[in-house]
Amino acid sequence: MAPWGERLAGVRGVLLDISGVLYDSGAGGGTAIAGSVEAVARLKGSRLKVRFCTNESQKSRAELVGQLRRLGFDISEGEVTAPAPATCQILKERGLRPYLLIHDGRPVRSEFDQIDIINPNYAGESFSYQNMNNAFQVLMELENPVLISLGKGRYYKETSGLMLDVGPYMKALEYACGIKAEVVGKPSPEFFKSALQAIGVEAHQAVMIGDDIVGDVGGAQRCGMRALQVRTGKFRPSDEHHPEVKADGYVDNLAEAVDLLLQHTDK
Amino acid sequence: MAPWGERLAGVRGVLLDISGVLYDSGAGGGTAIAGSVEAVARLKGSRLKVRFCTNESQKSRAELVGQLRRLGFDISEGEVTAPAPATCQILKERGLRPYLLIHDGRPVRSEFDQIDIINPNYAGESFSYQNMNNAFQVLMELENPVLISLGKGRYYKETSGLMLDVGPYMKALEYACGIKAEVVGKPSPEFFKSALQAIGVEAHQAVMIGDDIVGDVGGAQRCGMRALQVRTGKFRPSDEHHPEVKADGYVDNLAEAVDLLLQHTDK
Numbered sequence: 001m002a003p004w005g006e007r008l009a010g011v012r013g014v015l016l017d018i019s020g021v022l023y024d025s026g027a028g029g030g031t032a033i034a035g036s037v038e039a040v041a042r043l044k045g046s047r048l049k050v051r052f053c054t055n056e057s058q059k060s061r062a063e064l065v066g067q068l069r070r071l072g073f074d075i076s077e078g079e080v081t082a083p084a085p086a087t088c089q090i091l092k093e094r095g096l097r098p099y100l101l102i103h104d105g106r107p108v109r110s111e112f113d114q115i116d117i118i119n120p121n122y123a124g125e126s127f128s129y130q131n132m133n134n135a136f137q138v139l140m141e142l143e144n145p146v147l148i149s150l151g152k153g154r155y156y157k158e159t160s161g162l163m164l165d166v167g168p169y170m171k172a173l174e175y176a177c178g179i180k181a182e183v184v185g186k187p188s189p190e191f192f193k194s195a196l197q198a199i200g201v202e203a204h205q206a207v208m209i210g211d212d213i214v215g216d217v218g219g220a221q222r223c224g225m226r227a228l229q230v231r232t233g234k235f236r237p238s239d240e241h242h243p244e245v246k247a248d249g250y251v252d253n254l255a256e257a258v259d260l261l262l263q264h265t266d267k
Numbered sequence: 268m269a270p271w272g273e274r275l276a277g278v279r280g281v282l283l284d285i286s287g288v289l290y291d292s293g294a295g296g297g298t299a300i301a302g303s304v305e306a307v308a309r310l311k312g313s314r315l316k317v318r319f320c321t322n323e324s325q326k327s328r329a330e331l332v333g334q335l336r337r338l339g340f341d342i343s344e345g346e347v348t349a350p351a352p353a354t355c356q357i358l359k360e361r362g363l364r365p366y367l368l369i370h371d372g373r374p375v376r377s378e379f380d381q382i383d384i385i386n387p388n389y390a391g392e393s394f395s396y397q398n399m400n401n402a403f404q405v406l407m408e409l410e411n412p413v414l415i416s417l418g419k420g421r422y423y424k425e426t427s428g429l430m431l432d433v434g435p436y437m438k439a440l441e442y443a444c445g446i447k448a449e450v451v452g453k454p455s456p457e458f459f460k461s462a463l464q465a466i467g468v469e470a471h472q473a474v475m476i477g478d479d480i481v482g483d484v485g486g487a488q489r490c491g492m493r494a495l496q497v498r499t500g501k502f503r504p505s506d507e508h509h510p511e512v513k514a515d516g517y518v519d520n521l522a523e524a525v526d527l528l529l530q531h532t533d534k
Contacts, residue, residue, distance in 0.1 A: 127395075127396040127399070128394075128396065129393070129394040129395065129431070132394070132431060133430060133431050136429070136431050137429060140422075140429055154443045154444075154445070155443055161404055162403070162407055163400060164396070164399060164400050164439075164443055165443075167442060167443070168399075168438075168439035168440065168442050169439060171435075171438045171439055171441075172431075172435035172436060172438055172439040173435065174438075175421060175434060175435050176421045176422055176434070177421075
């Protein structure tokens, strides 16, 4: 690979994935990944523009930011690009009334407070058979069914282990109904672009840092960004030999990525 | 289309799907489809060989047959080809120890009584998030993960409405783990062949009768059989214009199929 100075030349902005890069979610609010609190602080103290770009689909931005602040991170709601608010925007623009396949008690529900929702009397676990079947029946009754998925991640890492993400459930409904979902969130190009717009940085001037070789690294590269994969979160050694996606660099954690960025760009 | 006499020429054996053809499952044991009890009796009284070929993955053959007999059907366990016993055979031949993603309380569990099972202490609803995630974690820990799916149906019909079948959950685990499942059941050719072997009939002498345009009709045709679709069970009018599969005939129900078979083959 080319030296870091070449690989990071011209970088003006950084998109940071949250889960698996800043912290691992889990019981009691999860745990910060070693060195990440300081790394975010150093990055925000530099001349680089920073935006948090997450596929979080269980917590509202308010809850997510609250948890991260309790772990010591310098982060505010206005710095976060997340799929739930982006989805609300699409629902409003297209006049769609959604059936939400999310836990009524989950904080992300609050992101949809201003939206007219079909049958909000769901209950229990979001991806229970009953809730999945209700969503399936709603889709099958529509002439033109629209399925919007908040990201399509395969799995994420909690402190207790790997956990199924929303992607497998999106695939299940696609197959059951014979339809194709619209993905709002990484790796959708529109989603990355909205994060870049928020900090006024062009794709070729930006680097994405994430733990997901396909959703973060591959998605960002298809948008014309560079991308680094951290060896934290859901990273697995086989990711470095992925058949289709090759990161612009692999780093042990966010702290190492920030070291390199500050050393090679902040001049 | 050609006249029925041509389409059914040389038929010596009939494979019958159960759910959606004989009965619709549901609360209280389900309900027989009008005319099907008599149709099965007439078919079994004819010179045609008959075999029941089902993807039933919740009930054991004993339970299924018991329910059908209570509804008036002339059927015995030895006449049923089903994926659970076929899977047990594969597990034994290959020395595999399964993690079962089925409800511990479901009768199909008894089909696996002679099999050594990983972590049989699951509980609750089979396709709950927790059970799916446990299966996902087991697969991710294996160097060569094997996922066997009992059929890959998209949905089936209960008296209360359409219900998600096992296929969508197979797709979810395939996507999550980046693997391809082995399907035991329709439309797997091996499965149809084992049903034909049981009655000593060649594929070109057999007709499959089912409500699933892809799993029953398409699967049987790929094995060299003829296949009729009934307009009961999960049949939808759009099935008659399916982009890939064209049945050898569409009939209102099993009774009409049997009328035609007896009229055009039993000479």
